[in-house]
Amino acid sequence: KKTVEDEEVYGKRVLVRADFNVPMDRNGTIEDDTRIRACLPTITYLIDHRARIILCSHLGRPQGRVDGHLRLEPVARRLSELLQRPVKPLREAIGPEVERAVSGMENGEIILLENLRFYPGDEENDPGFARELASLADLFVNDAFGASHRAHASVVGLAAYLPCVAGLLMEKEIERLGSLLENPRRPFAAIMGGAKVEEKIGILENIISKVDLILIGGGMSATFLKGQGWDAGISPVEPDKMEIVRAIMQKAGALGVRILLPQDVIVTEKLKTGAIARGVSAQQIPADSIIADIGPQTITEFTKELKNCRTVVWNGPMGVFEIPQFSEGTKSIATALADLHAMTIVGGGSTAEAVTKLGLSGKMTHVSTGGGATLLFLSGKILPGIAVLADKE
Numbered sequence: 253k254k255t256v257e258d259e260e261v262y263g264k265r266v267l268v269r270a271d272f273n274v275p276m277d278r279n280g281t282i283e284d285d286t287r288i289r290a291c292l293p294t295i296t297y298l299i300d301h302r303a304r305i306i307l308c309s310h311l312g313r314p315q316g317r318v319d320g321h322l323r324l325e326p327v328a329r330r331l332s333e334l335l336q337r338p339v340k341p342l343r344e345a346i347g348p349e350v351e352r353a354v355s356g357m358e359n360g361e362i363i364l365l366e367n368l369r370f371y372p373g374d375e376e377n378d379p380g381f382a383r384e385l386a387s388l389a390d391l392f393v394n395d396a397f398g399a400s401h402r403a404h405a406s407v408v409g410l411a412a413y414l415p416c417v418a419g420l421l422m423e424k425e426i427e428r429l430g431s432l433l434e435n436p437r438r439p440f441a442a443i444m445g446g447a448k449v450e451e452k453i454g455i456l457e458n459i460i461s462k463v464d465l466i467l468i469g470g471g472m473s474a475t476f477l478k479g480q481g482w483d484a485g486i487s488p489v490e491p492d493k494m495e496i497v498r499a500i501m502q503k504a505g506a507l508g509v510r511i512l513l514p515q516d517v518i519v520t521e522k523l524k525t526g527a528i529a530r531g532v533s534a535q536q537i538p539a540d541s542i543i544a545d546i547g548p549q550t551i552t553e554f555t556k557e558l559k560n561c562r563t564v565v566w567n568g569p570m571g572v573f574e575i576p577q578f579s580e581g582t583k584s585i586a587t588a589l590a591d592l593h594a595m596t597i598v599g600g601g602s603t604a605e606a607v608t609k610l611g612l613s614g615k616m617t618h619v620s621t622g623g624g625a626t627l628l629f630l631s632g633k634i635l636p637g638i639a640v641l642a643d644k645e
């Protein structure tokens with residue numbers, strides 16, 4: 253694929269699609285800036301080569317409406333600290349104000365457009381929205397590996413109107429994941445947890461033929477336990493996914509892939525700091541409780557299984573690790589991976605956050621900025637955001 257280094261960027265308006273979808277609290281405090289730091293090589297390259305840099309990203313899922321808690325201004329502030337130079341946040345992503353700001357830019361200057369998902373046209377891949385965004389720039393650099401599985405206007409649509417090349421992070425992710433997963437050493441395990449259960453079930457269906465073992469924890473486990481006929485209390489489940497869950501279990505059986513669900517879990521009545529945590533068997537979850545973490549027996553079992561593995565991909569925390577009494581599962585899995593003599597690939601916003609907070613990122617073979625994107629890439633899918641990148645002649 254062509255990268256930003258293959259293009260003449262001096263004095264050009266370069267639109268960089270980044271994945272600044274970082275964990276942020278209601279006050280705009282960024283809890284983990286891994287994804288922002290990961291984009292610095294591309295931005296620095298463009299500064300050094302005197303481009304006019306127009307950054308854009310999505311944040312959260314505001315569903316096409318303006319949400320004051322999901323503005324990108326805190327990201328601009330953080331970027332500015334990291335780069336030691338001004339990064340100007342705009343209150344919009346398209347329109348006359350933005351056009352004015354862009355036309356007044358000097359070489360080497362940086363602006364950050366407002367959250368793309370405030371506009372329904374982004375997720376709808378609306379050609380009108382893509383065209384307007386494209387009109388701001390001369391070149392489109394896609395550095396948003398983490399969003400490359402989304403066929404959205406700012407990932408895919410732009411390529412119809414602008415030359416489209418990979419950023420340096422995008423290039424690094426494709427190269428590293430591609431080479432790590434070309435011929436994985438076996439046994440090969442995938443650990444899946446976290447939220448976004450609905451889409452991850454789809455991803456699991458894809459991944460199943462690539463791996464030998466799947467360990468399920470976190471938000472995923474409730475739907476799987478329910479699909480096996482057990483009660484998940486008040487844990488959120490995907491009721492219309494039960495059939496798929498059963499189909500996945502069947503397919504796994506036929507392929508000889510083992511899927512391990514938690515044997516025991518930590519439950520609570522309320523997911524908040526100070527809540528009472530109780531360990532119970534996964535087959536006896538009380539009706540008024542929610543699954544908050546995997547239990548000690550499961551930690552022991554999962555850790556033992558992982559010891560035999562030679563390649564492990566992990567996406568999604570094992571519990572609500574932000575709350576100390578529900579963080580044990582995630583901590584233990586992170587520590588187990590850090591101690592393995594295996595290829596370890598960790599992906600996803602909150603999984604990367606957990607590993608970074610524990611100071612273990614340096615012990616993993618690769619910490620990917622992608623969550624769903626990384627898993628889909630690994631399952632052999634051609635991601636739409638990668639498919640539209642220009643090829644090298």
Ligand code: 3PG
Nearest residue numbers: 271273398399601623624
């Ligand atoms: C991610 O966090 O995996 C990416 O930023 C994509 O976000 P999305 O799942 O809301 O599209």
